[in-house]
Amino acid sequence: xxxxxxxxxxxxxxxxxxxxxxxxxxxxxxxxxxxxxxxxxxxxxxxxxxxxxxxxxxxxxxxxxxxxxxxxxxxxxxxxxxxxxxxxxxxxxxxxxxxxxxxxxxxxxxxxxxxxxxxxxxxxxxxxxxxxxxxxxxxxxxxxxxxxxxxxxxxxxxxxxxxxxxxxxxxxxxxxxxxxxxxxxxxxxxxxxxxxxxxxxxxxxxxxxxxxxxxxxxxxxxxxxxxxxxxxxxxxxxxxxxxxxxxxxxxxxxxxxxxxxxxxxxxxxxxxxxxxxxxxxxxxxxxxxxxxxxxxxxxxxxxxxxxxxxxxxxxxxxxxxxxxxxxxxxxxxxxxxxxxxxxxxxxxxxxxxxxxxxxxxxxxxxxxxxxxxxxxxxxxxxxxxxxxxxxxxxxxxxxxxxxxxxxxxxxxxxxxxxxxxxxxxxxxxxxxxxxxxxxxxxxxxxxxxxxxxxxxxxxxxxxxxxxxxxxxxxxxxxxxxxxxxxxxxxxxxxxxxxxxxxxxx
Numbered sequence: 180x181x182x183x184x185x186x187x188x189x190x191x192x193x194x195x196x197x198x199x200x201x202x203x204x205x206x207x208x209x210x211x212x213x214x215x216x217x218x219x220x221x222x223x224x225x226x227x228x229x230x231x232x233x234x235x236x237x238x239x240x241x242x243x244x245x246x247x248x249x250x251x252x253x254x255x256x257x258x259x260x261x262x263x264x265x266x267x268x269x270x271x272x273x274x275x276x277x278x279x280x281x282x283x284x285x286x287x288x289x290x291x292x293x294x295x296x297x298x299x300x301x302x303x304x305x306x307x308x309x310x311x312x313x314x315x316x317x318x319x320x321x322x323x324x325x326x327x328x329x330x331x332x333x334x335x336x337x338x339x340x341x342x343x344x345x346x347x348x349x350x351x352x353x354x355x356x357x358x359x360x361x362x363x364x365x366x367x368x369x370x371x372x373x374x375x376x377x378x379x380x381x382x383x384x385x386x387x388x389x390x391x392x393x394x395x396x397x398x399x400x401x402x403x404x405x406x407x408x409x410x411x412x413x414x415x416x417x418x419x420x421x422x423x424x425x426x427x428x429x430x431x432x433x434x435x436x437x438x439x440x441x442x443x444x445x446x447x448x449x450x451x452x453x454x455x456x457x458x459x460x461x462x463x464x465x466x467x468x469x470x471x472x473x474x475x476x477x478x479x480x481x482x483x484x485x486x487x488x489x490x491x492x493x494x495x496x497x498x499x500x501x502x503x504x505x506x507x508x509x510x511x512x513x514x515x516x517x518x519x520x521x522x523x524x525x526x527x528x529x530x531x532x533x534x535x536x537x538x539x540x541x542x543x544x545x546x547x548x549x550x551x552x553x554x555x556x557x558x559x560x561x562x563x564x565x566x567x568x569x570x571x572x573x574x575x576x577x578x579x580x581x582x583x584x585x586x587x588x589x590x591x592x593x594x595x596x597x598x599x600x601x602x603x604x605x606x607x608x609x610x611x612x613x614x615x616x617x618x619x620x621x622x623x624x625x626x627x628x629x630x631x632x633x634x635x636x637x638x639x640x641x642x643x644x645x646x647x648x649x650x651x652x653x654x655x656x657x658x659x660x661x662x663x664x665x666x667x668x669x670x671x672x673x674x675x676x677x678x679x680x681x682x683x684x
Contacts, residue, residue, distance in 0.1 A: 180210075183228055188627045193227050200291045203629050203647065207300035217285045293414045301632045305642045315636070316671055318660045319644045321459070321520065321612060326662040328523040328585075331575050334565045341564040349557045351549075353380030353531070357566035361531050364570050368491075369505035370514060370535040377534040379548070380558045380566070384489050384515045384530035389415045390555070391485065391513055391532065394547035396421035401448040402485075403441060407615065407649035407656070409459045409487065424449070425650055430617065434463035434606055438472045445476070451483035452476070454503055457490040460649050460658040461615045462590075462608020464494055467501050474507045483541070484512045489530075490611040492521035495580045495587055498609055504535045511541045520611070521576050522569050527562040529569075586612055586661075589668060593661040596672040602679060612662050615646070620655045624683045628654035631684065638682075639674040 180186070187206040194201035201220065208214045209224070215236075216224060225232040234242045305315045317325070324330075352358060358378040365373045381387035388411055396402070396419040404412050406425035413423040426441040428434045441452070454473060456465045477484050484503060491500040504512035517530030538545065579586040590608055597605045597616045602623060605616035618625055625631050628645035631654070635641055646656030661668060 180228070185228070186627060187629070190224070190227060194223065197223065199223050203627070205291075207629060208303075211300060211303060214286070217288075218283075289418055289420075293417055301629065301636060301642065301645070304633060305636055308636070308640070313640060315640050315642050316663070316667070317642045318663070318671065319642045319658075321660050321662065322525055323520070323523040323662060324525065327664070328579075328662065330524045330527075331522065331569075331572070333572055334522065334524065334569055337568045338561055338565045342561055345560040345564050347560070349560045349563060351553045351555075351557050352376075352378065353558060354560065354563045354566075357531075357563040360567040360570045361533065364516075365514070365533045365535070368502040368514075370502055370512075370533055371505065371508035372538065373533055373535045377538070379532050379534075379552055380563050381517075381530040381532065382558045382562075383519060383528040384487065384517050384532075385411055386528075386555075386558070387515060387530055387532045388412060388487070389418070390551045391548065392416055392419040392421065394551050395419070395450060395483075395544055399448060400450050401446060402450060403444060403452045403482075404650070405436060405453065405455055405458070407460050407646065407651040408453070409455055410649055412453050412455070412487070413650050421450075422448075423650075425652075428458070428461065428463070430606060433609075434458060434461040434615070435465060435469050436473065438469075438476065441473070442476055445480050445482075449480065449482060451485055453485045453487065455487045456503065457488075457494065457500065457610030459487075459490065459611055460613045460644075461606065462611045462613050463606075464498055464500065464609040465503075467506070470501060470503045471506055474503060474510065477507065477510055482510075484510060486512060486514045488514055488516045490520055491516060492574065492576055493580060493586065493612065494610045495590065496609060500610070504533075508536055510536050511538060512536045518566070518569050521574075523576070524565075524569075527565070528559055529562045529566060530558075531566075585664070589661045589663070589665055590614075592665050593659060593668055593672070596668070597659075600672070600676050600679060613658055613660055615649075615656055615658050618655050618657070620653070623679065625654050626684060628657065631682075632657065634682065634684075635675070635678055639678050641671055641674060 187203050190206050191201060191203055199220070209216055221232055221236060225235045228235070230242050231240060231244055234240050302319065305317070309315055357380055358375050361378045362373060362375050379387060381390070392415040396416065398420040400421045401424050402416045402421055403426050404416065404423045405428050407428065408425065416423040424444050426444055427437045429437045452473060457463065484507060486503045488500070488502060494500050502514055504514050512535050514533045514535065515530065518527065519525040519529065534545065578584050581587055593614055594605060594607045597603050597614065602619040603616050605614050608614050628647050632643055632645045635643065644658045646658070647654065649658065
């Protein structure tokens with residue numbers, strides 16, 4: 180790449196022109212040696228670099244094809260027994276002991292359009308650096324525990340006392356006590372037409388997103404997903420054979436969904452709209468007027484609504500979260516939430532989904548959900564046992580999200596600090612614990628946000644997630660998790676300021 184004066188993005192552009200499905204994250208993994216390209220991709224890479232394919236695969240051969248004279252013949256090797264299988268004895272052989280070509284096992288092509296850079300190539304590089312003894316400040320994952328946010332004592336106490344009763348499987352949808360508590364919480368959120376049979380527990384919301392997409396989508400079905408998004412949504416749609424169609428969220432309007440853009444992307448193949456509210460990665464909180472416009476659009480085109488509300492109890496500035504399903508009693512809605520963020524117990528993997536509204540139009544789909552739910556048997560039973568305690572007791576998170584509380588004060592600090600850096604702007608988050616700042620790409624000459632993230636990691640030992648990792652269409656954003664204490668954030672923003680004072684891509 181260096182010899183040809185090429186960057187990773189050049190391969191992506193060349194792939195687009197050749198009809199090859201290739202992303203920057205794939206190239207990064209090839210460069211780092213984490214994965215080996217499929218034969219067709221290896222051929223494309225070799226042609227793009229103008230090198231020999233077998234050299235690129237690591238064989239001890241010249242890099243470039245040797246020119247052949249028009250009238251010349253291949254060199255003959257005297258005293259070579261033609262019955263000998265020379266390739267079979269070579270160290271790089273791909274042949275079996277019987278001389279037949281060795282069978283290779285490649286990853287599924289279903290993964291070609293799957294992206295999850297929250298734990299992607301840049302994180303792999305950070306892990307390599309840590310293995311050599313380098314300390315890395317991780318601002319890439321919303322994992323509360325490493326930053327001193329502890330599970331409430333009452334929750335741990337209750338789980339410990341219930342462990343002897345949690346050794347067997349539960350019902351596939353979950354423990355009755357857990358689902359009853361979730362149902363009552365759904366009632367407080369004004370979700371319409373919800374019974375205990377409409378509650379499903381999961382190993383985090385992530386498992387349930389995957390399950391709900393797998394039960395719904397046929398090849399070619401489209402789902403509207405926000406950009407930026409939590410990338411698992413796009414990945415699960417693609418894995419299920421569907422097509423993720425991204426509607427824009429408008430940074431100039433508090434990162435609210437662009438309803439006109441959403442409307443323009445609805446086709447006869449569109450089955451559903453995904454709403455992430457409060458939003459990850461922007462920290463936006465959608466007001467009732469915006470949610471009502473989405474409901475009206477879904478009603479007009481008879482679409483399902485999937486609402487990811489995992490941060491619904493992490494709302495600041497005296498604002499209130501509204502569940503979109505509460506505005507759509509005549510539509511079929513699936514609402515997701517859990518305890519990972521609101522109760523700072525991410526490792527317990529406690530999530531749930533609630534079916535609400537007009538379930539008559541989704542009877543067959545619900546049968547599919549039940550089938551997949553039964554196939555995975557049940558979610559983590561000890562974790563389910565604490566749902567009733569967590570939802571019914573003192574909500575300790577409330578102490579964090581008011582003036583003087585850690586999340587509130589850290590939010591204010593990071594917002595002001597980022598906006599004070601020349602070439603950086605950020606919209607103030609209203610919820611969750613993420614901020615999605617914008618870089619002046621002209622000032623910093625940035626064309627590759629993954630390269631920016633790697634350069635920041637190498638120079639300042641700070642790990643962030645690039646905007647492209649959230650299916651954002653420009654290389655001008657990145658996400659910071661502001662869970663660390665203010666003194667740590669201060670050190671990080673000081674280093675970021677210094678880095679950007681000289682950085683030019």
